[in-house]
Amino acid sequence: MAKKKFHFNPETLSYEQIEHTITHWLKQVLIHALSGVFLGFIFFFVFVSTIQSPQERKLGQDKTHMEAQYRVLQRQLEEMQYVMTDLQQRDDNLYRVVFQADPISLAVRRGSSANTEYYEQLLDMTNSEVVMSTTKKLNELKKELYIQSKSYDELILLAKNKEAMLQCLPAIQPVLNKDLTRMASGYGWRIDPVYHSRRFHAGMDFTAPIGTDIYATANGTVQSTGWQQGYGNCVQINHGYGYLTLYGHMSAIKVRPGQKIKRGDVIGLVGSTGKSTGPHVHYEVHYKGTVMNPQNYYYLDLSPADYDRMVQMSNNAGQMFD
Template identity: 45%
Template sequence: MSKVKYYYDSETLSYRKIVPKKGKNFALGVLFFVGIVAMSFVLALVYLNIPNVETPKEKAYKREIENMRFQYELLNKRMEDVVSVLENVEDRDNNIYRVYFEANPISEEQRRSGFGGINRYKNLEGYENSEIITETTKNLDRLSKRLVIQSKSLDEIATLAKNKEALLASIPAIQPVKNDDLKRMASGFGIRMHPILKYRKMHNGMDFSATTNTEVFATGNATVKKARRSSGFGNLIVLDHGFGYETYYAHLEDIKVKPGQKVKRGEIIGHVGNTGLSTAPHLHYEVHKNGKVVNPINFYHGDLTAEEYDIMLNQSALENQSLD
């Protein structure tokens, strides 16, 4: 219950009751409210501008931003470790794998090139941590591109390896008859006196003297291209080894294969004979590369030592008379 206040009236010499005016009370109330609002605003401005003073929400945001920066830095470090491993793989790829399989190395410019054209990172700009976010994204893009290039290179190497394996199995690499003591090599590649025509002419292969019915072997994996009688070569077999290689086996006693048949290196395809333009039982053997005759002496690495190769090389160089 509010107190009743009085005042002394000097005219009537008596105390009168003080009656408060309604309008004045209202004005005082409004003034008091405005004062509180103004004071709150001033205090808020002072609080927000005091150094090192943060709201709980600001502190939470700051912790989140710091954690994000730490995670980005950690991600960049992990990418550096991956790049280090990738560089080692790229080095081996260029200097070992691609050299072995005779493939051109991939240039550093191609491996490390960036992305041209428009600014693909524009949407990452304008923020407090745009720099680290943009740099991390660029590093990740570059790493991804290098991984794609290296992956394609390894796919190519895998294909080359399969082809290399097939090439090594298919290329002529052994002597077509057993010749352990190297005494069966009768005439080599080059200009020789023809035994029947009696003039010097190019001898496109090597002659191996042997008794009739001596086994003749395929010198590499191949497909039989020809297996028939020929006027000059007598019974003739031509093998297609792929990769541009073909081998000829002439003057055979018999033929043990058919056109289109697949044969393996060392497989018996016929026997030594004396058919066609021949003066004695022997095998005339030729190697063709991309349609041109080449010296067969270069294709016995599969069963000759270095010393044996020198012996055969010297024998093949003698300009004696051929047997066909």
Template identity: 85%
Template sequence: MAKKKFHFNPETLSYEQIEHTIAHWLKQLMIHALSGVFLGLIFFFIFVSTIKSPQEKQLSQDKAHMEAQYKVLERQLEEVQYVMSDLQQRDDNLYRVVFQADPIPLSVRRGTSANTEYYEQLLDMTNSEIVVSTTKKLNELRKELYIQSKSYDDLILLAKNKETMLENLPAIQPVLNKNLTRMASGYGWRIDPVYHSRRFHAGMDFTAPVGTNIFVTGNGTVQSAGWEQGYGNCVQVNHGYGYVTLYGHMSAIKVRVGQKVKRGDVIGLVGSTGKSTGPHLHYEVHFKGQVMNPQNYYFLDLSPAEYDRMVQMSNNAGQTFD
């Protein structure tokens, strides 16, 4: 039985029993109900945030396992990229040098086909940094593998054509000069015989009587044959693979434009046409548009000792014939 409650009435100077109305009891009931609901919610959120369900535990384990796998995959990709980098260096610095092919630019090797929007979409995913990093490395590796594969295809083709390439390369002296007595001036800075000033001599001069045979130094196609300013009667032969040779100051030209020639064929006769002070052959070697030193292209003609002597003679700083 509930205890009765009284309150003091100052007017009657007596204690009177408190009588509660239905509204009072309803108010009390609502207060207790709301307090219970509030406390229940607090305990519920505490429970949910601290205690995981079996499904959540399994998802957390799967997530941790996946993150670990991503990290392992990232390390493996780094190892593969290291191997790929080594292959690229061998390709550019060894294989392509052997076949005299241009190295593949780094911008071509490292270019990626994926756009930035693709990576921005990945950033919205959970663990986005790992996903984006791994995806970028994978895309870069795929591109590098494709470029490297194409490079090896090119090298295989070059290897198949190596015999033809060796036949086309300039590899002999353009006049009979076994005893090296016909070498007048080499490649480099020389005194110009006409202007008497120091000028760059882009080829080698071989002295010989007028009418001496001039031989093409490698297989190729006659690119030009006729008069050229300074060179007089001149022939240029395109050997392919980036090589072009030039023969100047001829007294007579024995070939025509478009004619196929083989190493050792006579293409003209020594003369003194053009800017020349005496009978001689001016010989140049060009590789991919750059003038090269012809002394590096007599390897089928000279022994090591003869080559050494030729180098010493060609390095003289005397006057040229043109």
């Protein structure tokens, strides 16, 4: 049986019994229950945040190990990158030079490591930084490897076509040595034969009697024939691989545009048409749109002694025939 409770009433000077209502009891129960739950939560969170379970400890160790492994992977990747750079340099500075292919620009080699969305996805994960940089390095290396292997494919093709390519490089004189009356002026700054002022001579002049055969200096396709201001009757041959040769002042043209030509084919006869002061061939070699010194393109038909003689004569700073 529940104990009865009393309180002293000073006005009546007597003890009066306290009557508890059901609402009072309910309130009491609720207060105790709520404070119990509240304290329970506090203890639970303190426990969870400070004390690790064996599983959590294991996970923590795994994470440390994984990070260490990623760092090892990264170091290996850096070593591979170093080897890759060496391959790229040898490719650009040696192999591609041998086959006269342009070096591959750094922008193409490195590429835009553009797929940032992919990396951002990784960022949301734990361990993100080390995983992200490893993934990024791997992707870059993958792309560089691909470009490098493409470059080797191209070089293999060039090597297979090397024979054909050599046939297309200007490599002889346009007039036979025996037909030359004398070597005229070479490439460089010379005195203009008409205006007697210094002017850049973009080709080499070979003097020979009118009607002497003029030879194509390499395989190719006739690009243009006909009269050209200054050059007179003129033939231009496109040899591919960036090479073009030009022959001026002809008395007769023996080819037509579009015609396939082999090295040594007669393309015209020596004359003195256009701006010219005597029978000669004006011969130019262009490589990728830039005019070159033709004296570097006679390696097939000149002995070392002949070559020296030609260089000496063509380097004279005297008059040219234009």
